[in-house]
Amino acid sequence: MxxxxxxxxxxxxxxxxxxxxxxxxxxxxxxxxxxxxxxxxxxxxxxxxxxxxxxxxxxxxxxxxxxxxxxxxxxxxxxxxxxxxxxxFPAGWKWFWRLILVLVVIMWIVLPAAFLFNMLA
Structure with missing residues (x-):
């Protein structure tokens, strides 16, 4: 060697x-x-x-x-x-990534808006 x-x-x-x-x-x-x-x-x-x-x-x-x-x-x-x-990604996992996308959108938009309205009320 x-x-x-x-x-x-x-x-x-x-x-x-x-x-x-x-x-x-x-x-x-x-x-x-x-x-x-x-x-x-x-x-x-x-x-x-x-x-x-x-x-x-x-x-x-x-x-x-x-x-x-x-x-x-x-x-x-x-x-x-x-x-x-x-x-x-494997075709059978598209639903998983769509769910992750929905959860991310909820975290970025809905949760901050709910927190803002609770602070104003």
Whole structure:
């Protein structure tokens, strides 16, 4: 596991690469499935370049491999075979987010107005 040039140990983990654009990704946390039970994805990553969010990434050990991945991604994108899907919440949870929106509106408008009228009366 030592490199010939430097004599140092190689890292255990490779360089994490986006599967859509070949850019570097950041660790975004763990999706445990408590909020979205349909999404048991484990670790989540976020691409800095294209905005991809997901658990599927590529790992490369060498910079040359990353350049090859970026080249292949560009070729697929120019051929129209690579599609980046935007992040969406599961369809079954739309009612939940609508309820949250209604509660936020109530907190911002109705509660301050009720407090104001109680102070004036």
């Amino acid at each position: 030592t490199t010939k040039n430097t004599g140092r140990m190689k890292g255990i983990y490779g360089i994490k690469v986006c599967p859509f654009c070949g850019g570097t990704v950041d660790y975004a946390g763990i999706a445990a499935g408590h909020i979205f039970p349909e999404a048991h994805t484990g670790q989540m990553y976020l691409c800095k370049r294209c905005g991809y969010q997901g658990s599927f990434i590529l790992e490369a050990d060498d910079v040359r491999e990353i350049k090859e991945i970026e080249k292949e991604c560009r070729q697929l994108k120019s051929a129209g075979k690579s599609k980046i899907t935007p992040f969406r």
